[in-house]
Amino acid sequence: MINGISINYYLLLSTVLFIIGAIGVMARRNSIIIFMCIELMLNAVNLLLVSFSTLHNDSSGQVFVFFIMAVAAAEVAVGLAILSMIYRNVKSIDTDLLSNLKN
């Protein structure tokens, strides 16, 4: 129980957010949306970690969240750089156009 709300609700909310993110990564075709969905997945994890950390009265979960935020920023920086490079070559960020690798 955190502030009178059972931990199950936190768990449910972050699971729903995570699933929305995961489906978005697999189903959407626009690269920017895909990046946003990845952020959504990571933030669902952040939410879960923070609520568990409050539940256990243990600060290590919150420290972990800082690591995730830093790494997510690095990942998106690299991702957007690759994306702008792709745009320069293909003039589009639609992932359907990225199918040059075949046998």
Next chain:
Amino acid sequence: MKGLLILSGLGIIAMLAEIFKFKKLLLPIVLLGIVAAYATNFMDWNKNFGISYFNNMIAFDNLALAFSGIILVTAFFWFILANDYFEEDSNTVDHFALVLFALVGALMLTSFKNMTTLFLGIEIMSIPLYVLAASKKNDVKSNEAGFKYLIMGSLASGFLLFGIALIYGASGSFDLLEIKSYITNNVASMPAFFYVGVVMLLIAMCFKVSAAPFHFWAPDVYQGSPTLITALMSTIVKTAAFVAILKLFMVSFSNISQLWSATLAVIIALSLIISNFSAAMQSNVKRMLAYSSISHAAFMLMVVLANVRSSLSVNALVFYSLAYSIGSIVAFGVLYNVSRKGNEGIEAFNGLGKRNPLLAMCMSVAMLSLAGIPVTSGFFAKYFVFTTMIGTGYKWLLILAVTTSAIGVYYYLKIIIAMYFKSSDGEEVVVVEKSQTLVIVLTTVITLVIGILPNLIGNMFEF
């Protein structure tokens, strides 16, 4: 730990090289640094429980040191092989730095004792590789490889983190040993989401080592990346990811093996079947090697499945990683030189037996080693894996592994046949730089030596 610090320092020095204009000296400095890191490994060897750092987040015990050793040896050979890859590119220095930082991540994965360092290790290793995979700026295929690797890597990280969060929620700790003691104390009363967390961790790690059905990104990424980066991915990254799996599932979750072993057995069976059948149908050699790396991943996962925390299984994985890494270095080194004109198909190997007999011989040894034919190290690698599996209840998997290896022999032999029995259109000689020839010959000799005398490495661990 000293090795980790030396490599981080080298990465920073590499970035400074452009400013202070010692680009030419960089390769010798890096090679010296790797040798120094390897030497510090030796000094820490056999200090009972290892030396731990940062509140026991990282500990270099013998297992970590052995795998760091394999990674450093592979990296040493790789850097010499990549000599002219670094020269032909304008951003030489950045490439050095990125590879070195990826190595730092790999070393962290061999030595983590905490979920935090596991996550950081995976990301420190992966993020530089996303950049390196996409490093041919004007080549759409390379861009695509980098992008796919990034998306799939991030998705896997998401699963990994969600798994870690659920496990933390149940056990209240990120420490591997504390999670283990939580499991032993509460076997009967663990919440359901703990089990979900363990399975998500398994899925995430299978993504990272590209085991089927999570392998679909691997052939594309391996094919699109520059050949030498592919070599890096299939040797160092694979080895590091496998130590991580071994530590997670044999240290923390070994008491609940009934939960994940059936899933893992299915994953292994699928990987063996899909990879070998697909590899047999490929005409692009890089893509074929990608599929073959999936089948090798299945073999290495078998050690984890056997789940006997004994010297036997750790030895088996050490031996397999070494044999596979060295064999791959030879294969990719030859492929890099043969496919300089851009043709990566099997026909590029036509008549290599005449165009460069030495290279053809080394490639034959590498292929035989990857196929697991005796007198090469690959045979004993597979043999040791099978011996760990024999005592367990997965005899059907063993039979499947042997049968699918037979298909493996077919596609490895295809390359050897192309080299010796087919003639090429133009009879031009393949010229290889001296340093690269040295590396390729040396790694071939190592393959043969540990194939003939497997006990040199086979009995490294006594628990």
